[in-house]
Amino acid sequence: MITGDGAYIKKINRGLILRKIIEEQSVSRADLSKITGLNKATVSVQVADLLNEHLIFESQQEHNTVGRRPIMLSINRKAGYVLGVDLDYKQIQYIVTDLGGQPVHYKSVKLDTVDYDEIVAMLIQDIQHYQSEWASSEYGLISAIIGVHGTVSNDEKIHFVPAYQWENKSLKEDLENVLEIDISIQNNANLSAYAERVYAYHDSDNLLCIMLSSGIGVGLMVDGNLQTGFHGFSGEMGHMIIKQNGELCNCGNRGCWELYSSEKSLFIKLMKHMQVDYLTYDELEQLIEQKDSDTMAILEEYIVDLSTGLNNIINLYNPETVVLTSRVLKMYPNAIEKIKRNFHSTMSQYGSLVLSGLGYKSCSLGACALGIQRFLEVSEVVLTLDAPLVATSHKKDGFAIH
Ligand SMILES: [Zn+2]
Structure with a gap:
C-alpha cells in the first residue's frame, strides 16, 4: 500500500488526471472522475490547477442532442x-x-x-x-x-x-x-x-524493438518498463554469437549476429558479389523489383540468419510484440512471412511480428x-x-x- 503525505498523493492524482486527459484527447470532468476513480471534488481542484498552469484547456462539445453540452478538457499542445x-x-x-x-x-x-x-x-x-x-x-x-x-x-x-x-x-x-x-x-x-509502445502498440507490455541498420540494436519493454540492465547496457543482441568460428567482429568475438543480419552486412555481401564499392537502397529496391536472381538468393540467405537470431531472442523473452525496423524488409515482398517460415521450434512463442510504421x-x-x-x-x-x-x-x- 502506498502511504505518504498530502502533497505526494496530490502529485499522484495530478499525474493520473493528466495522463487520462492526454490518452482520451478530449474528456469531461465527470468522465475523468469515472475513469480515474477519483471523486469529483478532487478532479475539480486538480483541473483548476492545470488550467491555471495553461497545461490544459476547456472547450464545449460541438454536438450533443440530449441536454447540456459538456465542457471538455484537452491537453494544451502548444504550451x-x-x-x-x-x-x-x-x-x-x-x-x-x-x-x-x-x-x-x-x-x-x-x-x-x-x-x-x-x-x-x-x-x-x-x-x-x-x-x-x-x-x-x-x-x-x-x-x-x-x-x-x-x-x-x-x-x-x-x-x-x-x-x-x-x-x-x-x-x-x-x-x-x-x-x-x-x-x-x-x-x-x-x-x-519506447516510441513503439507510446505511439503504436499501446497495450503491449512486453515489446521488443529490433533496429536493423549499420549494426543491430534491441530495445526491450518488459512488463511495461524499459529494461536497461545492471549498468544500462542490455539489448546488445547484435553481438550474440550465431556462427561458431564465424567472421571476426570488432567487439573481439567471432560470428556475431550483426555480421550476418544488419543491413550493412547485407549491403557488403551484395557489393562484394557485384564488385562495386557503393550501393544505395534505391538500387537495391530496383534489383528486388527486377527479381535479380543473385540478389534474391543473397536475400534468402539473409532472412535465414536474421530468423536464427530472432528465434533466440523470442525464446529468451516470450514477447507480445516484436517490431522490426528495417528499410530492406519493407522493400522485400512478404518479408515477415518469409521470416516466420524459418521459425520451426514449437518453443518459440510470441504474439505478433511486425514491421515498424515509425521507421527510423x-x-x-x-x-x-x-x-x-x-x-x-x-x-x-x-x-x-x-x-x-x-x-x-x-x-x-x-x-x-x-
Ligand atoms: Zn560482436
Whole structure:
C-alpha cells in the first residue's frame, strides 16, 4: 500500500488526471472522475490547477442532442515543445513535438566528422536555435533528449559508441555546461522501443524493438518498463554469437549476429558479389523489383540468419510484440512471412511480428515522448499521431564497402 503525505498523493492524482486527459484527447470532468476513480471534488481542484498552469484547456462539445453540452478538457499542445535527437552515424536527426506528441518539425543533417568536440559544438548550436524558435510558447523548449547508437550507463554517461569510437564521454554534462535546458542521453534502441509502445502498440507490455541498420540494436519493454540492465547496457543482441568460428567482429568475438543480419552486412555481401564499392537502397529496391536472381538468393540467405537470431531472442523473452525496423524488409515482398517460415521450434512463442510504421524516426519520437512524460510527471503516456509519418530518405542513402 502506498502511504505518504498530502502533497505526494496530490502529485499522484495530478499525474493520473493528466495522463487520462492526454490518452482520451478530449474528456469531461465527470468522465475523468469515472475513469480515474477519483471523486469529483478532487478532479475539480486538480483541473483548476492545470488550467491555471495553461497545461490544459476547456472547450464545449460541438454536438450533443440530449441536454447540456459538456465542457471538455484537452491537453494544451502548444504550451511547450520537446526536442528529440537521433545521433546516428553520419547523420543527426531532429524532431520537435508539441506537448501532445505531434511532430511540428523534422530535420536531418549529414555529418562528415566523428570528432566529439565538433559534434558537441554542432549540437549546442542547433539546440540553441530550437530554443529561440519556440521561446514564445508558455514553457518554451522544455528538454532535449538525445539517442546515441552505443552503450549508455544508467547515469546517462556514454560508455562506448562503436561507429564514432567514443569512450566514456559525459555528453549530458558537456551540453548542460553551456545550455540552459534539461538534457538527457539515452540508448537509441531503448528510445525506439519506447516510441513503439507510446505511439503504436499501446497495450503491449512486453515489446521488443529490433533496429536493423549499420549494426543491430534491441530495445526491450518488459512488463511495461524499459529494461536497461545492471549498468544500462542490455539489448546488445547484435553481438550474440550465431556462427561458431564465424567472421571476426570488432567487439573481439567471432560470428556475431550483426555480421550476418544488419543491413550493412547485407549491403557488403551484395557489393562484394557485384564488385562495386557503393550501393544505395534505391538500387537495391530496383534489383528486388527486377527479381535479380543473385540478389534474391543473397536475400534468402539473409532472412535465414536474421530468423536464427530472432528465434533466440523470442525464446529468451516470450514477447507480445516484436517490431522490426528495417528499410530492406519493407522493400522485400512478404518479408515477415518469409521470416516466420524459418521459425520451426514449437518453443518459440510470441504474439505478433511486425514491421515498424515509425521507421527510423522512432528514436527521435521516443525521445520526445520521454521528454513529455518527464515534464508532465505522468507514469506513462499514450499518444496517437494525427497523421501517418512520411518516410524521409535521401537518394544516395546506402552503404560503402569500407
Ligand atoms: Zn560482436
